[in-house]
Amino acid sequence: MRYFTVFLLYLFSTTVFAQENTVKGVIVNDNNFLPIWNANIVNTSKVRGAISDANGNFEINAEVNDVLLISCLGYQSIEVRVTNDWIKNRTSRIKLTEKAYALEEIVIPPYTLTGYLEVDSKLIPERENYWYSIAGLTKRYEGGENSPNAFSRVMGSLFNPADALYNFFGKKPKELKKLRELKKDDNLRNILQTRYDRQTIYAMLGINEKELIEILERCNYSESFMKSANDLQILDAVSGCYEEYKILKKN
Structure with missing residues (x-):
């Protein structure tokens, strides 16, 4: 006993x-x-x-x-x-340690406005990103700015996943599995919603700034999205692309 x-x-x-x-x-x-x-x-x-x-x-x-x-x-x-x-x-x-900030010069773009909305709206250039829907997938894809090869870039990345994304997703399965854990921790999601410096992303996925940009480009996210999205949106974008990559690669 x-x-x-x-x-x-x-x-x-x-x-x-x-x-x-x-x-x-x-x-x-x-x-x-x-x-x-x-x-x-x-x-x-x-x-x-x-x-x-x-x-x-x-x-x-x-x-x-x-x-x-x-x-x-x-x-x-x-x-x-x-x-x-x-x-x-x-x-x-x-x-x-506190950061030391240096004030940068502010450049005002040279737009001459008339005061008439209908006229001025045509004087300021507008960046427009086009979206594409692929049959069988629930997510729409950004093709970037209107250009002759925008749609071909989307299709090329989607239907050649092994060639386009293997160098990123195929070599980091352990790191990418962490993306699923994001949904389990509300504190972390709330933190990432307020961050834009990508440091948590680099540390979590073991990648650098250049690699993250290439991943998002391969997943057909526009430059404006990459610059304006918070860290949670970026990680959700990478997570969604990774899940679809696995489906397409399996098929």
Whole structure:
């Protein structure tokens, strides 16, 4: 009976340690050590998110060696790896450095307006992106600006997925599986809705700016979308393209 009890205790302890740990921390300004409110904490390994409170405190699910991307408007973003000591001590103080901003010159475009809406609306050039629908797929595709090869680019990328997208999607199956986890964490989705710097995307998918642009181009998203979309929209776009890539490649 004694051995049976010991065995049960061993199973219980193994189960507890196998569960996902929670780590806590406080984010402060490295200059004056004041707490930083509303900082974003993203576990790029587990696809989880958290936001620091008014006292700079946060709590997030993480395991040893998980990477946390910590960022806040006006501060330089940093990546922090979860260590055994952090798990053991349960909390850690993290310092962020303020960014130094340089004001850029503002250029006013040379449009001479008459004051009449009907006339002025024709003087300002308009960028128009065209969309295409493909039978069998629910999503419409952006073909970019009106050009002779816009439709051919859409069709070429769709029906040659192995050639067009394998170099990106075929080599990163583990990273791309994280995209499905986005739907499970409302905190992370709320964070990404307010971000436009793509740093979380680079860290989560293990890609750089050039590769992200090429992926979106291959998936036929326009330049205006790439510049104006927030990080959540970008990740949703990549996720949708990846799911359709798998379907087309399988077929």
